[in-house]
Amino acid sequence: xxxxxxxxxxxxxxxxxxxxxxxxxxxxxxxxxxxxxxxxxxxxxxxxxxxxxxxxxxxxxxxxxxxxxxxxxxxxxxxxxxxxxxxxxxxxxxxxxxxxxxxxxxxxxxxxxxxxxxxxxxxxxxxxxxxxxxxxxxxxxxxxxxxxxxxxxxxxxxxxxxxxxxxxxxxxxxxxxxxxxxxxxxxxxxxxxxxxxxxxxxxxxxxxxxxxxxxxxxxxxxxxxxxxxxxxxxxxxxxxxxxxxxxxxxxxxxxxxxxxxxxxxxxxxxxxxxxxxxxxxxxxxxxxxxxxxxxxxxxxxxxxxxxxxxxxxxxxxxxxxxxxxxxxxxxxxxxxxxxxxxxxxxxxxxxxx
Amino acid sequence: xxxxxxxxxxxxxxxxxxxxxxxxxxxxxxxxxxxxxxxxxxxxxxxxxxxxxxxxxxxxxxxxxxxxxxxxxxxxxxxxxxxxxxxxxxxxxxxxxxxxxxxxxxxxxxxxxxxxxxxxxxxxxxxxxxxxxxxxxxxxxxxxxxxxxxxxxxxxxxxxxxxxxxxxxxxxxxxxxxxxxxxxxxxxxxxxxxxxxxxxxxxxxxxxxxxxxxxxxxxxxxxxxxxxxxxxxxxxxxxxxxxxxxxxxxxxxxxxxxxxxxxxxxxxxxxxxxxxxxxxxxxxxxxxxxxxxxxxxxxxxxxxxxxxxxxxxxxxxxxxxxxxxxxxxxxxxxxxxxxxxxxxxxxxxxxxxxxxxxxxxxxxxxxx
Numbered sequence: 272x273x274x275x276x277x278x279x280x281x282x283x284x285x286x287x288x289x290x291x292x293x294x295x296x297x298x299x300x301x302x303x304x305x306x307x308x309x310x311x312x313x314x315x316x317x318x319x320x321x322x323x324x325x326x327x328x329x330x331x332x333x334x335x336x337x338x339x340x341x342x343x344x345x346x347x348x349x350x351x352x353x354x355x356x357x358x359x360x361x362x363x364x365x366x367x368x369x370x371x372x373x374x375x376x377x378x379x380x381x382x383x384x385x386x387x388x389x390x391x392x393x394x395x396x397x398x399x400x401x402x403x404x405x406x407x408x409x410x411x412x413x414x415x416x417x418x419x420x421x422x423x424x425x426x427x428x429x430x431x432x433x434x435x436x437x438x439x440x441x442x443x444x445x446x447x448x449x450x451x452x453x454x455x456x457x458x459x460x461x462x463x464x465x466x467x468x469x470x471x472x473x474x475x476x477x478x479x480x481x482x483x484x485x486x487x488x489x490x491x492x493x494x495x496x497x498x499x500x501x502x503x504x505x506x507x508x509x510x511x512x513x514x515x516x517x518x519x520x521x522x523x524x525x526x527x528x529x530x531x532x533x534x535x536x537x538x539x540x541x542x543x544x545x546x547x548x549x550x551x552x553x554x555x556x557x558x559x560x561x562x563x564x565x566x567x568x569x570x571x572x573x574x575x576x577x578x579x580x581x582x583x584x585x586x587x588x589x590x591x592x593x594x595x596x597x598x599x600x601x602x603x604x605x606x607x608x609x610x611x612x613x614x615x616x617x618x619x620x621x622x623x624x
Numbered sequence: 625x626x627x628x629x630x631x632x633x634x635x636x637x638x639x640x641x642x643x644x645x646x647x648x649x650x651x652x653x654x655x656x657x658x659x660x661x662x663x664x665x666x667x668x669x670x671x672x673x674x675x676x677x678x679x680x681x682x683x684x685x686x687x688x689x690x691x692x693x694x695x696x697x698x699x700x701x702x703x704x705x706x707x708x709x710x711x712x713x714x715x716x717x718x719x720x721x722x723x724x725x726x727x728x729x730x731x732x733x734x735x736x737x738x739x740x741x742x743x744x745x746x747x748x749x750x751x752x753x754x755x756x757x758x759x760x761x762x763x764x765x766x767x768x769x770x771x772x773x774x775x776x777x778x779x780x781x782x783x784x785x786x787x788x789x790x791x792x793x794x795x796x797x798x799x800x801x802x803x804x805x806x807x808x809x810x811x812x813x814x815x816x817x818x819x820x821x822x823x824x825x826x827x828x829x830x831x832x833x834x835x836x837x838x839x840x841x842x843x844x845x846x847x848x849x850x851x852x853x854x855x856x857x858x859x860x861x862x863x864x865x866x867x868x869x870x871x872x873x874x875x876x877x878x879x880x881x882x883x884x885x886x887x888x889x890x891x892x893x894x895x896x897x898x899x900x901x902x903x904x905x906x907x908x909x910x911x912x913x914x915x916x917x918x919x920x921x922x923x924x925x926x927x928x929x930x931x932x933x934x935x936x937x938x939x940x941x942x943x944x945x946x947x948x949x950x951x952x953x954x955x956x957x958x959x960x961x962x963x964x965x966x967x968x969x970x971x972x973x974x975x976x977x978x979x980x981x982x983x984x985x986x987x988x989x990x991x992x
Contacts, residue, residue, distance in 0.1 A: 351866045364752035364760060367733030370960040372791070382796055384961040387729065391884055392867045401729065401763050408865065410955065412796025412963050414890075435735050435744045435790070437716075438776020443735070443746045510717055510770040511750040521775070561753070584772065585748030588733040592746060592772065 276458050276602075277595060279303060280434075280442065283450035287374065287429035289360050290341040290482040293317050300340060300453060300476045307460040308474065314493060317478035318486040323460070326467045332617060333471035334609055335496035335574075336459065337487050337563045338452035339480030339503065342445070343587055345385075345428035347375070353415030354408040355422060357385070361481030365404040367588045372431040375411055377422035382431060383411035432589040440521060440596055445589040449480065451581050451598055452502040458602025463609060470497075470612045477563050487563030491570035497617055498536060498575050500608075501564035502601060504593070505554055505580030518552045518582045521594035524601045527578030529556030531564045535620045536577045543608055549600050554580050575620055579604070633820040633977050635812075635970045640800075642666070643812045644793040647802035650737055652706030652723050652786035653837045656680055657740070659702040663811065663831045670818045671829070681845045682831040686821040692985050695826045697851035697945070698817060698976075699842050699934040700810030701835030701858070704803070705958045707731075707787040709738065709771070716778040718745070718771040720787060724836030728766050730959045736771055739785035745773035789960035798965055799889075805962040807835070809952045810857035813973050822981040832934055839901070842934035846941035853908060853946045853988060855976065856935040859964065860896075860926055860951035864888040886929065887953035889965045892922030893972035896949040899929065901936025905946035907987055912950065915979040921971055926951065946988060950976055 288296025297319050301311055308321035319340070325331045343361030350356075355375065369387035374380050386409070387402045397406070409428060411418060430445035437443055456474050463472070473494050478486030480503075491499055505525050508517040518525050526540050544551045556578065559565045564576040581601055584592040642662075651659035663682050668674055671684035682702070687693075705724030712718055718738070722728070732749050747769055752760075773781055793802040802808075814829050821827040828849040832841035846854065867882035887894040895912050896904050916923040939947035952972045954964040 354866060362752050364749065364755060366729070366760065366764060367749050369732075370730045370734060370789075370956070372961060382794055382801070384801060384956070384963065386865070386956055386959075387727075388865045388868075389861070389863045392863065392865055392882060394868055399729075399763055400761060406868065410963055412799030412801060414798065417797065432735060433792075435746065437744055437746075437772075437774030440776055441774035443744075443774075506751055506754065509748055509750075509772070511748075511764075511768050512754055516754060585733070585746065586751035586753065588749050588751075590733055590735055590746035590748055592748070592774065 275461065276454050276598060279457060280450060280454040283453060284434050284444040284446050287376065288340060288342055289344040289427050289429055290479045292427055293341050293478045296340045297476065303457055304460065304474065307464065314490050316486050316489050318490045319476040320490060320494065321474040323463060323468065323472040325470045327469045327614065331471050332497035333473055333494065334612060335473045335475055335491060335494055335499040336456055336605055337475045337477050337499060337501050337567060338456045339449045339486065339563055340453050340476040341478055341481055343481050344430060347422060347424055347426045347428060349424060350419060350422060353413065353418040354410055357404060357407060357409060357428060359404065362587055364587065365407065366401045368407055369402065371589055373409060373428050374431045375409060375422060376427040376429065379421055381411040381421060383409045386410050430589040440594050441592055442595060443590050443592040445591065447583055447591040447593050448504045448586055451504055451583060451593045455502055455581060455598045455601035456605065458599060459605035459609065462603060462606035466610050468609055468612065469614060472609050480563055484563060484566035488566035488570055491567040491574060495571060496574060499567040500577045500579060501562040501567065502579045503562040504583035504586065506586060507582035507584045509584040518554065520582050520584060521596055523550030523552065524597055524604065525552045525554035525580035525582065527554050527556050527560055527580060529560065531556060531560040531568055532577055533575035533620065536575050540577060540608060543611065544604055547607055549604050631820050633816040633973055635973060639812055639816060643808055646808040646811055647793045647804050650786065650788040651703050652788055653703040653834045655786045656702045656833045663702060666815045667818055667829065677844065677848060679841050679844055680833040681841045683845060683849060684818060684829040686818055686827040688823040688825050693824065693826050694853060694983060694985060695828055695851045696980060697828045697830060697846060697849050697854035697938065698814050699830040699832050699845065699854060699856045699938060700814040701807045701832045701841065701934055702811055703833050703836050704788065705836050709781060709783050709785045709787065712783055715775045716773040718773065718781060720771050722766065725958055729763050731769060732764055734960050735790040736787045737790045738771060738773060738781050738787045741780060743773050743777050743780050744790060745771045747771055791960045796963065798967065799963050800966060801961050801963050803960060803962065805954045805964050806859035806957045809859050809964060809969055813857050813976065816973055817977060820977065825980055825983055835934055839932065839934055839937035843937040843941065846938040846945060850942060851945060854935065854938045856933040856938065856947065856949040857976065858933045858949055858951045859954040859957065860887055860894050860931065861957045862887045862889045862953035862955045884927065886927050887924055889953055889955065889968065891924040892968060893975045894924050894926040894951045894953050896926050897928050899931045901932030902939055902947060904948040905992060907990065907992060908946060908948035911987060912948065912975065912979050915982060916975055919978050921975045921978065923975060
């Protein structure tokens, strides 16, 4: 499947789709999922629901596999002399912003660059410290009158860093959080082609994860799955990051463990990965998981949830980096899990006390 | 009436395409090979003599015709700021140092090309989720940053390789966006001047190296060429951005008047009166201004202040060489993406060409 997944993922990280405005990315995902699913729907908040029907009699239980498709970025807050001022959509460290190539989604798509004004045009106390976001500007290279005609407050600004292939296995770019997981989920759907499942499988590309978790919460409410799995990126070990909070890149996905995770569900994934000899690491999540699982777990009367993490370096920068092998392993683990679900699985999902 | 012995230069599709090639080529100071190869290919058909000197400067000579010609040196630097790999930590993680004046804050989160094979890499940053508010108030220091080319390509890079920002040239409406517009704009301008060299002068073109690390190429090129006068063709900062208003906390952060813009985009070629390295020759300034005004070419006087160009080295060479600089204004020098106006570049070429074509033989006969 990897032959197909790499170009697909490069396409995914070349498209915008900021939280709340996922249409461009959703259209690409929908086109790829259409032949892989029996039904496709779009939720009221913009998540994409793809159904693969099970082959056992109605009513069948369903598994929800959720990967958020929205990306972090910026939004225009003001225009001044043909330059744009910004606020963030999702969590961003302004220290990565000066010099970043962006696309301003005005009445036309305008390529531009985020700029740090010269020191003497900034408050003296900034000195060599990071320039706060409110002082950064976007320059689209147009004349002030052109900018006023084409751009308005509230327009989105997305990263425009093209994908960068680093050898055979590694890919860098913006929005790999969480398009890498969308790719893994797509790989899972491809692996399931021609393999019937007992359960209904809902592949869901969720909206708005980076801001509100609203997509996953409402999709879980609508779809009422018996089980839900969030697939998201996790911190890969990288220069400057603490070793005890990070996982090696290219050495397999992480299996979450903590209050968001149902222990029996976690054990099922762990046993399956061991049996398939898919390498993995356990990821301790002492509080919230920071993923769609936090919302799905508390949807309706409560849903047993699990989190799979794909290690990713430099999270929330435009040069995030992933290993394609990790994506393939995650896709395979999901597919094998979905395929192995039988009528007795839920009976085994018990608390051990 | 005699036939004109030269044709007028212009910036058209071919010149913009050449600029694109030159901007996308890495040429960090001391390793200008890629740009030099393009320059040599471009200038060979248009010069009577072309040589590469001991430092790597390309010197190209176009002799004029007639008596008492002035020898005019035109200098444009081929090199750009960048990085050098100084340590290989294994698995594709590389420690690096900067070459030339680079604000370390501009490096974070950028893609780069490493070495002559342009191996792609990234300068990452710790995820925001793992940083404290206190940490985010401090800039990331150079010794904490690494270039990451990934484990697969780890063997393809060596300590000593140069790295540049991996930014591809783009047109933005009336503007150009690229790395290294400083000074590839000057390089293409000089190539065009050679192609259309006025015949009243001997045109001595120097495509210089190591400008960004101390004007070292120009220093020896000026000695070798021994000109009567020199013009450096460079790209100077346009700091024409909104200024923060220091009037108080409740004022709009960007409604101050910017009185220190250095130059402005769209206002034409920037003529230097004084920078940190050179007090321009007033006779040359006057000649350029008169040329602009009689020919109706827009121009601006660069605000006197800091900075320096190849003129800083040239004017002190031998017994003194009257020198001036004309620059295309460009925003965001020494970052991943500069922005300049196409119109300013066209007017720079037009101005310098017109000034050379009407250069009086006795310009320097009057005392400075």
